[in-house]
Amino acid sequence: MDPKEIKSTVSNLEKSTDDVTILKLLNILNDGVVPTEKLLRETKVGVAVNKFRTNGNSEINSLVKKMIRNWRDIVQAEKKKKSGSSSSTPSGESANSSGSASTSNGPTGKFHSGPRNPKIDGINTTLYDNGTRNASVSALYTALAIERSESGEHILSIAKEIENEVCKAEYMAVNDNYRNKLRTFTMNLRNKKNPELRERLLNKKILPSQFVKMTPNEMAPESLKKEIEKLHKQNLFDAQGATEKRAVTDRFTCGKCKHKKVSYYQMQTRSADEPLTTFCTCENCGNRWKFS
Known part of the structure; x- marks a missing residue:
């Protein structure tokens, strides 16, 4: 499939609501996409497909995980073949010497696999003079990034907004209430059985100002x-x-x-x-x- 065909299929996929159509389109992409770093960046097909990781249909869920894993392996093999060293990392991308994460930058997201945190993603969370606030932003970032493909900059922006909303609620004071609230929010976001909460925040279906007012029951997995x-x-x-x-x-x-x-x-x-x-x-x- 050429980029135009992939983009058209992705557009149809994003509009689909029934499982039969979604499976059909995913299989078309699975059979037709020969992934390269450039192609994934240009079409954002990895980001679109990855959104269906949390689909309630086990067949869709399983197929998406298989596709993402295969594309990741092919892209990593491509990068190793080109240079075999981090010196060939494309401009604007931070290299990960451990090989645990693979990224492809895009304006709204990254094709990303493996564990993520600010250090791995090359994101600076030293934003304030207060170390506790910086640590809170870092913890929120790591929690939000679990099994997500959005860009580090986007995830950081949501983490910053959440931390700032909590800080404002405490009149810009880093006190016990601040720490307890951040601990609760981070624990709920880290719950691997609750991908819906992370997705709703990152897709802005829940605003940070709304999120910080949610009760534990409201944040619970579906x-x-x-x-x-x-x-x-x-x-x-x-x-x-x-x-x-x-x-x-x-x-x-x-x-x-x-x-x-x-x-x-x-x-x-x-x-x-x-x-x-x-x-x-x-x-x-x-x-x-x-x-x-």
């Missing part, structure tokens, strides 16, 4: 939020069952084990003119359901 909601509904179901008189009947059939020994109770959960809601529990397997 999977944990769903689990909490499920638990809440289950507890509500149990609580309702405990307060209502249950009867056992053979009029209902369990959809799970097909047994007919079912206990049930009824409750008015909607307006008075609506029918009662019936809550059922299979006495054989414990399966629960409800209907109106």
Whole structure:
């Protein structure tokens, strides 16, 4: 694929919302892109593809990781073949002698793999006369950069804004409240099970001024939020069952084990003119359901 074809496919990919189309376009890129450092920089295909790392579809998630890993290996092999030393590192790029990270600069992002922190990315976080503030910016940067491909400059700008918002809230004082807040924010951002939080901040779906006002529950991973909601509904179901008189009947059939020994109770959960809601529990397997 030439750069024009890749850009067109990337544009369609970014507009796609259904998994079937996304998989089709990703496979087209996987089969058609012969990655070079120049091509990845020009098309930003690595950045576009990497956004789907956190997709809920395991097939998409797995394919994206495979593509990024393969492209990284090919680009690294290309760079080694050209020189085999850091002296050939393109202008504007910082070399990493450990070989743990590979970057390709672009105006809005980098094709990047491996662990990231300000030192590896060549980012200066000595911004203030106060060492604690500088350390906070550095910690936020490292947390935000986990499994991300945005440019170091962009990640630094978000880290600076978050730190500055916390500092302003404490009237520009570096006190215990400041340290505790930064520690909480950094820990939540470092959670590898919470890529959505990092993505929303870096894509500016959440502004730093909003982020610093979020509660731990609001910052929790989507999977944990769903689990909490499920638990809440289950507890509500149990609580309702405990307060209502249950009867056992053979009029209902369990959809799970097909047994007919079912206990049930009824409750008015909607307006008075609506029918009662019936809550059922299979006495054989414990399966629960409800209907109106």
